[in-house]
Amino acid sequence: MQREGSPWRGLGVVTQKELSDHLSSARMLVIQLLVVVTGVVIVLVSLQQIRDITAEDPFLLLRVFTRSGEQLSFVFVMTLLVPLLAIGLGFDLVNSEHNQRTLSRILSQPIYRDALLFGKFLAGLATIAISLTAMWMVVIGLALSALGVPPNGEELARAALMLVVTIAYAGVWLALAMLFSVLFRSPATAALCALGLWLFVSILWPLLSGHLVNVLFPPSATTADALLNSLSMHQAFRRLSPGALFAEIVTVLLDPAMRSTQQSQLAAMGLALVEPGSIPGAPLPLLESVLIIWPQMVGLIGGSIVLFVIGYVVFQRQEVRA
C-alpha cells in the first residue's frame, strides 16, 4: 500500500541532526585530523621542493598538488585517505540505529525512511565536504604564502574542480559504507567488510589487475598501436577501482598539458605520446581537460548514485520493527 505525502518530509531535520552529531563526534575529529595533517605535511614538503627546483611555471599552484615530495604526492595520499574518511563516517550509519533501538522510534515520527537514508547520506557527504574544503583552503593558503605567486582563474577553477571530484570520490565510498551498514547488523562486520574492500581495491587490485591482463591478454608490445592497446586494456581493468578513476581525473585536471590519461603511464615507461604535428606541452583549456576525463567523472558520480540506490532498495525492504 502506498502512503501519501512527500517522501522528503523531514529530510532537513534528519540532515541537520546527523551533521551536528558528526561534527561533534570524537571519531570524526580523529579522522579529520589524520587527513588534514597528512595533507598539510605533504604539501609543505612538495612546496619546499617546488621552491628549490622550479624556475618558472604558468601553473605553479597546481604543481603543489601533483609534485611528489618524499615519494608521496598529495593526490596519491588523497586517493588512499578519502575512502578511509568516508568509511569511518558511513560504516555504522544505519546499523547503529538498529542496535540502539532508535530506528523504530525515529520512524514513528512523521518521517519516511527515504528522508532518513537521504538525510544520513547528505549529512555524511556534507561533513566530508566541509573537512575537505577546509583542507583545500589550508593548502591553497600555504601555497600562496610560500610561493608568493598570485593564482590565475584557470588554476583556481582547476583546483576547485579537483575539490568537487574529491567529494564525489568520497561519495562513492560513503554510499558503499552505507550499503554495508544496511546489509550487516553488526557495525564491526560492516566496517571490516568496507575496509577489506578498500584494501583490496586500493592496494591489491592495481597489482593484481596488471598480472591478470598479462595472463589473459599476453602483451606483445612490438608496435606503438599494440603497446597503446595493451595499456588501455590495463587501464580498463584498473578502472574497476574508484581510486584509479579518481587518480586519472586528478592527473588530467591538475596538469593542463596532459592530453590523454595514458600519458602518465607512458611517461612511467620512459615513453612519450607524440602526435605528429601537435605542439607538445601546450596547455589545454579547462573544458577540454574536463572532456577528456568526463567518462571517469560520470563513472564516479553514477557509481555513487547506483550504490546508494542499492542500499536504499535494501533498506526499504528490511524489517525494522524488531
Next chain:
Amino acid sequence: MRCRLVALILLAFSVISTGGPAVSQDTSKPPEVKGLFLLTDYPAISVRPGTTATVSLRMQNYAMAPERLQISVSGVPQSWNATVVGGGQPIEAVLPATNASVSFELRLDIPKDAPMGATNLTVTAKGANTVTLPIVVTLVKDLPAKLTLTPALPELRGNSRSTFEYQLTIKNESGKRIVANLAATAPQNFDVSFTEQYGSQELNAVPLDAGQSKDVKLKVRPPNTIGVGTQKVTARATAEDAVVTAELGLEITGTPKIDLAGREGRLNATAVAGQETSVVVIVANTGTAAAEAVEMSGSGPSGWKVEAEPKVIDRIPPNENKEVTFKITPTGKAVAGDYVTSIRASARGESASQTFRVAVATSSQWGLIGMGIIAVALAVLFGAVMKFGRR
C-alpha cells in the same frame, strides 16, 4: 773556332741587354748596317708651352769600335732650357760599345710665353765620326686630353633584385698619362659603384698611360621597390678637361612577391576533431609584378584534411591581395590540443608559407552521453523512491 763561339755568345748577350727589336733578329749573323747612329722614335713632337717635353734618344753603334761622342744641342731658342740627361743625371758625352746602344734623353723646358710654331733642333754627337739628328718641336696651343668610354653591353635586363653589371672600356687617346675620374648618375636610391674588372675593390679613378685602355665594371643595384620600366644610368669619366659619357640602359622586369597572413594577423584557429573549420587567409602580392596562377596548398598532421578554396588564384596584381578560405578538418581521432598546420602559396618560382596553430577541441558529444548516464542513474533513484518509497 772556339774563340768565335765565345764571341757569338758575347754578341748575343750584348744584343739582349740593349733590348729592343734587335732581340728578334737572327743573332748568328752580324747586322748588315755598319756605323754610328743617333736614333729617336719620334723625331717630330708637339708640345704645349709651359710644359717639359722629353725626347728619348739612343746612340747606336753597329760594328764599329767603341768611341766617345760629345753630345750637343743646337738651334734651341734663347728662353728654352735644353738638358741632356742620361741615367738620371746631366751628361755631356756617350760611349756606345760595339753593337750596343746608349739611351739618353733630351729634356726641353719650354716657357709659357714661348711663341707658337715649329722649332728645328739639332742634336749632334761629335767624335771621330759626327752624327746629327734633327728634331722638330712644334708648339701648339693645347693638346687636349682625350678619352673614350665604351660599354661592352649598354642595355641590360633584370628584375628589381638583380645587380646590373656593365663592362666599360676606358681608353686614354691622348699622348700623356692621365688620371681619369669615374662617376655615374642614376635615378634616386640606385646604388652605383665602379670596381675593377676582376676584383671587388671600388674605384673612383684610374690612371691611364698614353694610349692605354682599361676595363672597369659599373655595378648598379636598383632599389627593391622599383617598378617595372626602363631606367637610364650615365657613366662618366673625366680627366683634366676631357669629359666622356656613356649612356646605359637597364630594363627592370619586376618580380612578384607573395606574402601570407591570417585575417587581422591571426595565425591561430580552433577546430573540433572530425569537423571542418574555415580559416581565411590573405594572400598579398608585395612585389612589383603580377603573380600569375598562384597555387594554394596546405598540409597538417597525418589524417588531417587541409583544402584551399579557391585552389588556384589566376592573377594577383602588385600591391593587391586576395582572400583564400582554407578548410581544415582534423582527423576524427585527434586528441585535444594544439597542432601545427602549414599553408603554402606558390607562383612560378615565388612561394610563401605560413604556419597556423590549430587548437583542436574534442566533440562534446560524449559529454552529453555522460550527462545522459547520470540522468539514467538519477531516474533509477527516482524510480526506486516511487516503487519502494514512503515506508
